[in-house]
Amino acid sequence: MSHEPVLLKESIDFLITKKSGIYFDGTAGFGGHSKEILNRLDEKGKLIATDKDQSAFEHCIKKFANDKRFSVFHTGFTNIDSISKIEFIDHFDGIFADLGVSSFQLDTVESGFTFREDAALDLRMNKDEGISASEILNKFSQEDIAKILFDYGEEKNSRLIAKKIIEFRLNEKISRTSQLKNIIEQVTPVRFLNKSLSRVFQALRIYVNNELEELESFLDKSFSLLSPGGRIVILSYHSLEDRIVKEKIKHESLSCICPPGMPICTCGKIQKMKLITHKPVVPGDLEIEKNRRARSAKMRVAERV
Numbered sequence: 036m037s038h039e040p041v042l043l044k045e046s047i048d049f050l051i052t053k054k055s056g057i058y059f060d061g062t063a064g065f066g067g068h069s070k071e072i073l074n075r076l077d078e079k080g081k082l083i084a085t086d087k088d089q090s091a092f093e094h095c096i097k098k099f100a101n102d103k104r105f106s107v108f109h110t111g112f113t114n115i116d117s118i119s120k121i122e123f124i125d126h127f128d129g130i131f132a133d134l135g136v137s138s139f140q141l142d143t144v145e146s147g148f149t150f151r152e153d154a155a156l157d158l159r160m161n162k163d164e165g166i167s168a169s170e171i172l173n174k175f176s177q178e179d180i181a182k183i184l185f186d187y188g189e190e191k192n193s194r195l196i197a198k199k200i201i202e203f204r205l206n207e208k209i210s211r212t213s214q215l216k217n218i219i220e221q222v223t224p225v226r227f228l229n230k231s232l233s234r235v236f237q238a239l240r241i242y243v244n245n246e247l248e249e250l251e252s253f254l255d256k257s258f259s260l261l262s263p264g265g266r267i268v269i270l271s272y273h274s275l276e277d278r279i280v281k282e283k284i285k286h287e288s289l290s291c292i293c294p295p296g297m298p299i300c301t302c303g304k305i306q307k308m309k310l311i312t313h314k315p316v317v318p319g320d321l322e323i324e325k326n327r328r329a330r331s332a333k334m335r336v337a338e339r340v
């Protein structure tokens with residue numbers, strides 16, 4: 036099992052402000068960032084982690100079995116508030132998330148996250164919740180499928196692909212990644228094929244995992260659960276996620292949202308966060324050369340005031 040952690044040193048340098056603090060890693064994955072967080076904490080420090088993926092969860096249990104400072108939950112990071120109650124934690128000194136899927140999920144054929152190999156068309160990180168990508172393609176209307184591909188994949192050919200999906204399913208149930216790949220191949224020029232395949236698979240993955248809504252809810256809860264001076268560090272890999280992180284941090288960094296020209300402030304807005312990275316931090320050429328997945332990474336950091 037392997038996953039090369041992205042912006043490892045940079046992200047944890049920003050995150051840790053207190054050696055004996057309590058930290059949260061919402062996307063434990065294969066424990067790359069979690070391990071580095073634990074390395075920087077002293078014996079009083081604590082790290083609470085979550086991951087939706089069963090294999091990632093089991094991997095982390097084994098990896099940190101001998102470290103009493105670490106606990107991991109098999110659930111979505113949006114449950115950070117319930118978890119903090121279970122663990123009797125009022126506030127965290129730092130909250131971290133490295134969004135999306137791991138290289139392990141992408142490289143494991145049975146996970147069905149890649150269009151490069153044939154597998155069941157599921158795309159759920161937690162196979163026990165929600166509906167699979169196959170159910171969407173077999174049950175949703177043409178308009179709804181086109182909307183998902185456009186909204187979450189920014190796929191320009193979304194209407195035509197959705198039409199072909201409906202035609203295909205009249206004869207055959209769509210249950211394999213190879214069937215979806217064939218449908219897209221029929222309507223996409225070869226030079227755009229890989230991009231279109233990535234966009235369609237990304238769109239379905241975001242939809243079935245409710246990724247954008249969960250990210251918004253996680254950020255809102257996290258801002259309130261940070262101690263003053265505590266930091267939130269988020270690594271994102273596509274523009275839809277990054278836009279949410281950027282906008283949410285920007286909104287929480289304002290102390291007034293009254294329309295311009297108001298003589299006095301009446302909005303009652305309270306500033307919760309202070310921006311630490313004014314521009315997103317991105318990996319250098321060397322890291323991108325070693326780890327292709329790093330090429331689209333953007334990191335944003337903010338601090339609770």
Ligand SMILES: C[S@@+](CC[C@H](N)C(=O)[O-])C[C@H]1O[C@@H](n2cnc3c(N)ncnc32)[C@H](O)[C@@H]1O
Pocket residue numbers: 038039040041061062063064065066067068069085086087088091110111112113133134135136137138160249
């Ligand atoms: C990029 S990987 C994290 C890799 C990790 N930082 C490491 O160094 O090993 C993203 C992980 O987040 C998990 N994940 C994605 N969305 C999640 C969510 N809403 N809640 C919990 N886990 C999530 C995925 O299952 C995956 O294991």
